[in-house]
Amino acid sequence: MKPTDITNPEYFHKVVDCQYACPAHTPVPEYIRQIAAGRYSDAYMINWESNVFPGVLGRTCDRPCEPACRRGRVEEQPVAICRLKRVAADYKDDVRTRMPKPAEANGRKIALVGAGPASLTVARDLAVLGYTCHVFDGQSKGGGFMRSQIPSFRLPETVLDEEIGYITDLGVVTHYDTWVDSMKGLLERDYDAVFVGSGAPRGRDLPGLPGRTEASDNIHIGIDWLASVAFEHTTEIGRRVLVLGGGNTAMDCCRTARRLGGDDVRVVVRSPRAEMKASPWEIEDAVAEDIPIYDNHVPKEFVVENGRLAGMLFEKVEAVYDEKGKRSLVPTGEDPVFFPCDDVLIAIGQHNAFPWIERDIGIEFDEWDMPVLSRKTFQSTNPKVFFGGDAAFGPENIITAVAHGHQAAVSIDLFLRGEDVERRPAPGFSLVSQKMGVHEWSYDSAVTIDARRVVPHADKDRALRDRKLEVELGFDPATAYEEAERCLNCDVQTVFTDKLCIECDACVDICPMDCINFIDNGDEPELRQKLRVPAHNQEQDLYVSGPLKTGRVMVKDEDVCLHCGLCAERCPTSAWDMQKFLYTVTKAGSVCAG
Numbered sequence: 001m002k003p004t005d006i007t008n009p010e011y012f013h014k015v016v017d018c019q020y021a022c023p024a025h026t027p028v029p030e031y032i033r034q035i036a037a038g039r040y041s042d043a044y045m046i047n048w049e050s051n052v053f054p055g056v057l058g059r060t061c062d063r064p065c066e067p068a069c070r071r072g073r074v075e076e077q078p079v080a081i082c083r084l085k086r087v088a089a090d091y092k093d094d095v096r097t098r099m100p101k102p103a104e105a106n107g108r109k110i111a112l113v114g115a116g117p118a119s120l121t122v123a124r125d126l127a128v129l130g131y132t133c134h135v136f137d138g139q140s141k142g143g144g145f146m147r148s149q150i151p152s153f154r155l156p157e158t159v160l161d162e163e164i165g166y167i168t169d170l171g172v173v174t175h176y177d178t179w180v181d182s183m184k185g186l187l188e189r190d191y192d193a194v195f196v197g198s199g200a201p202r203g204r205d206l207p208g209l210p211g212r213t214e215a216s217d218n219i220h221i222g223i224d225w226l227a228s229v230a231f232e233h234t235t236e237i238g239r240r241v242l243v244l245g246g247g248n249t250a251m252d253c254c255r256t257a258r259r260l261g262g263d264d265v266r267v268v269v270r271s272p273r274a275e276m277k278a279s280p281w282e283i284e285d286a287v288a289e290d291i292p293i294y295d296n297h298v299p300k301e302f303v304v305e306n307g308r309l310a311g312m313l314f315e316k317v318e319a320v321y322d323e324k325g326k327r328s329l330v331p332t333g334e335d336p337v338f339f340p341c342d343d344v345l346i347a348i349g350q351h352n353a354f355p356w357i358e359r360d361i362g363i364e365f366d367e368w369d370m371p372v373l374s375r376k377t378f379q380s381t382n383p384k385v386f387f388g389g390d391a392a393f394g395p396e397n398i399i400t401a402v403a404h405g406h407q408a409a410v411s412i413d414l415f416l417r418g419e420d421v422e423r424r425p426a427p428g429f430s431l432v433s434q435k436m437g438v439h440e441w442s443y444d445s446a447v448t449i450d451a452r453r454v455v456p457h458a459d460k461d462r463a464l465r466d467r468k469l470e471v472e473l474g475f476d477p478a479t480a481y482e483e484a485e486r487c488l489n490c491d492v493q494t495v496f497t498d499k500l501c502i503e504c505d506a507c508v509d510i511c512p513m514d515c516i517n518f519i520d521n522g523d524e525p526e527l528r529q530k531l532r533v534p535a536h537n538q539e540q541d542l543y544v545s546g547p548l549k550t551g552r553v554m555v556k557d558e559d560v561c562l563h564c565g566l567c568a569e570r571c572p573t574s575a576w577d578m579q580k581f582l583y584t585v586t587k588a589g590s591v592c593a594g
Contacts, residue, residue, distance in 0.1 A: 001524055001553075003546040006495065009429035012581040014541065015558050016491045018081060021068035023403035025427075025585045026050040028065055028081055029491040033443070035087055036484035038477070041095055043088035048095075048166075050585065051085075052121050052402050053146075055159040058086025059472065060150055062248075062279060062397040070488050073560065077452035079486045080475075087480040089159070102171035106130030108416050111191040113180050116144020117398045118389030119197035120167050121405025125588045126412060127170035134191070136175045140231070142168070145199050145390075146398060148227035149249065151256050152468040183357040183385070193384050193412050196357075196371075197405070200350040200390040206244075211302030215309035215344075219302065222253045222347030229256055229467070238342025240264040242312055244299060245347035246276035251286045253345040258289055259467040266339060267293045268312075270329060272319050285471065289460065297337060298329060302344070311340040350395045370394065377421045378408040386412060406587060413588035428584040433577050434492060439569045441578050445489045447512065447564050453483045489563050491581050496554055498545040500575035503552070507567035507576060508532075515557040516567060518548070527555055535559060 006012060014020050018028040026047060034043035047054035061082045069078030108131050112119040115137035123133040141147060142164045146155065168174055180186060186194055203221035206212055212219065218238070222245065228234040241262040243254040246269035257265045267286065269276055273295040276283060287293065297314035304310060314337045317329040352370060357363060362382035364372040371380050371387050378386045388404035390396060411421045434441040456473045457463075463471050475483060508516050514532045521527070527542060528535040535542060540559035547553060568576040 001521060001527060001542065001544045001555075003498075003553075004541070004543050006431070006493075006543075009427055009583055011541065012431070012491075012493050013427075013429070013583045015493065016581065016583070017068040017070055018065040018079075018490065019583065021064045022051075023064065023400045024051045024406065025403075025583065026065075027491065027582060027584070029487055029489050030582060031088060032079070032081070032084055032484045032487045033489070035084055036481055036487075038481075040088050040091040041093045041098070044092040044095055045098055047085055047088055051399060052124060052167075052405075053117060053163050053398065054085050055089030055163055056146060056155060057398060058082060058084075058089050059155050059159070060146075061085070061399055064399070070490050070562065071486055074447065074488075074562065075449055075451075080452055080455070080483050083455050083475060084480060084484060086474050087477075090474055091477060091480075096166075096169075099166055100128045100170065102169075103128050103130040105132055108132065108192045109134065109190060110193050110195060110412060111136065111186055111189070112195045112197060113186070114144055114196070114198035114389075114391070115139070115142035115164075115174070115176070116197050116199055116389055116401060117146060118391070118401040118405040118408070119144070119195060120164065121402045122195050122197070122388065122409045122412070123172045124167045124170065125406060125409035127167075127172055129413065129589060131412075131416075132171070132173065134173045134175060136178050136180050138177065138179045139227075140177050142174060142176065144197070145223070148230050149223055149252065151226065151252050152230070153255070153259070153463060153466075153471050154252070156468070156470050181356045183363070184361050187361060187382075187384065192416055193386065195408055195412065196385065196387045196391050197389045197401070198391045200352045200395045202351050202353045203346065204349040204351060205346060206299060206348070209299060209302055211304045211309075214304045214307070215302045218309040218342060219344045219346065222249050222345050223350060225345055226252060226256060229260065234260070236261045238262065240341045241266070241343050241345065242339055242341040243267045243345045243347060245269060245349070246271060246273075246278055246293075246295075247347060247349070248278045248282050249350075250345075250347035251278045251282040253347050254286055254291045255289055256467065257343075257345065258291065258464055262343075265291050267291060268297045268299070268314060268339065269293065269295050270298050270317070271327075272296060275319070275327075288457075289464065294337075294339075296329075300336060303338070309341065309344065311338055312344065313338055350390070352391060352394065374422075376407070376424065377411040378404060379411055379415070379421055383415065406585060409588040410586055425586045427586050428582075430582045431493070431495070431579045432582075433495075433579050435577060438574075441492075441565055441568070443489055443492055443578075443580075445492065445562075445564050447488065447562050450482075450486050452486070453479050492563050492565070492578050493581050494543075494556065494561060494563065494565075494567060495577045495579045496543070496545050496556070497575050497577070498548055498554065500573045501545075501548055501554065502573055502575075503548055503550055504572065506570045506572065510566045510570045512564065512566065513560045513562055515560045517555045518552050519555060520551070521547075521553045531555060531557060533557070533560070
C-alpha cells in the first residue's frame, strides 16, 4: 500500500466517526470539550456554525452521529451527543453579540419558498454576504415542519422562536401567511435565484379502504392534525384513538393524542416492531406514556356503525424474508382483529407535491414527480432554481435539511458570481500538535468504562395534563460534565513520522487495542489479514507509513484506535504525536471566489 496522505482533509475526517456521520459535519468532539470546560457559549457557537439550530436539534435530532460513536465500541452506549448539544443551548450566555451582522446589500435578491430548516439555513448563509433573502411560508410563523409537526412537549416554541430569530435578525425579509401558488409568477419577479424548501407536505392516506369516506369526520392525516394542534385549531380528540404507522410522526401523534383527551391510545403498525422506522428513544417515550404498540397488523376496514366510526378491522400477518432479504407480509390465517375507536390518525408516510410548479418553465421532473437535481449542487434543470430539504429527494430529517441548505447556498453564491457550481471549494481543516511537554498533551483522554447518563423526565401525570410542558428536562451542568468526559476525543489524531521511528515496538507493547503493527507491506486485503488483530471493517482506512529502516511499514487500524495517546507518551523519539484535527464544511462566502 502507498503511504497514507494525511494532508487530504477527508482522511482524518473519516476517522472522526461522529462528525463524519453527521450530514452537516458538526465538529462534535470540539464542542463536547467546550462543554466539559463549562464554556457553553463557545460550544453553542461551534454548533451554530454547522447545524444552525443547536437548541432545536439538541431535542429533536435523529442522531446519526450516535450509532457511529467510537464509545459504542468500548461499551454498549455511545456518548449522548444530541443531549449534550442541548446543554450548550440551555446554559449559554446571551450570544446575540457573537452573531454576524447583516451585510450591506449587494443588489441580488433570493426567493426562498418555505420557512423550514433548509430555507432558513440558505438565508443565514447568504444574508451575511449581502444577498437580500425573501422567505415565503403559508404558516403564520417560521420553522416549517419544525413548528407544525414537532409537538411543544418535545420542542418548546420559545426555543424555536429564539433560533429562527437569530436568522431573521440578519435582515431576512419574511412573508408569512403567504402561499406561493406559481413558480412561473415567482420567476417573473425580480429575483436572481429561487430556493425551494417547501418540505414534503402531503401525508399518505388509505383512500381505498372500506369505510374511509363514510368515517372521514373522525379520520385525520397525521401531519395535518399535528399542525392543527400546533396552531391551536384542534384542542381535543376522542377518548379511544388508533394511530396507524410506525415512524416518528406516529409517535408524535399518539403522544399528542394522550394530552388532548385520549386515554385509550394505541399504535398499530404493519411491520414487525423491530423494523419500525421511529427512533428507538421515540418508541421508548411513547411506551413510557402507557401507549401500547401492536405490530404485524395490516388495516383492512374502517368499521362504521350508525353513520359514525366505531373501530377498525386488521389482518394479522407475519414477516417472511426471501434469500435476498426482501420482506413480504404474509397473512397468518387468524381471524381479523377489531379495535374500537373514536378517532384514527393516519401517519403512514409523507410525499411531495408540486402542483404550484408549472411544467413549462424548464424544471424537469422524474417518474416519481420529483425535480431532477444534481445531488452535489441541488440545482434543478432551470439554473435559477434550487431545491433542498424534503423537497429535494423526499422526506429526511432536520439535520439533513440543514446540510442541503449549506450546499445549496454555496451553489447559489457561485451561480450568481458567474462561476461553475460544480467546482466546489475545498473544506477548511487544520491539524495542530497538542504537545505541551516532552510527553504531555493539552487534553485528557483516559479510557474508562463509564455508563451513559440518563436524561431526567418531567412527572408523567403532569406532562400528560399539559401539552406544552417539556417532557425531557435535559442534563444539569454536573451531569453534562460527566457525560462529556465519556468522549474519546476522536478528533485528536495519532500522527506518525516514519523518519523518527527506531522500531523499538514500545507503542506496540502499550497499545490497549493492539491496533499498531510493524510488518512487511503488501496489498490492502493481505495487510488487513496480517495485522495482530485483523481489520475487518472495510469502511474505515488503514494508516500506512512510508518505508522504515528495516524495510517494514507501520500499519494502524483506524477503526479500533481509541485515541488514548499512550503510543505518543511511550515513544522515546516522538515519532508519534497527538494532533487535533478540525474540519469545517465549505460555506458560501469569499472562499468561493478562489
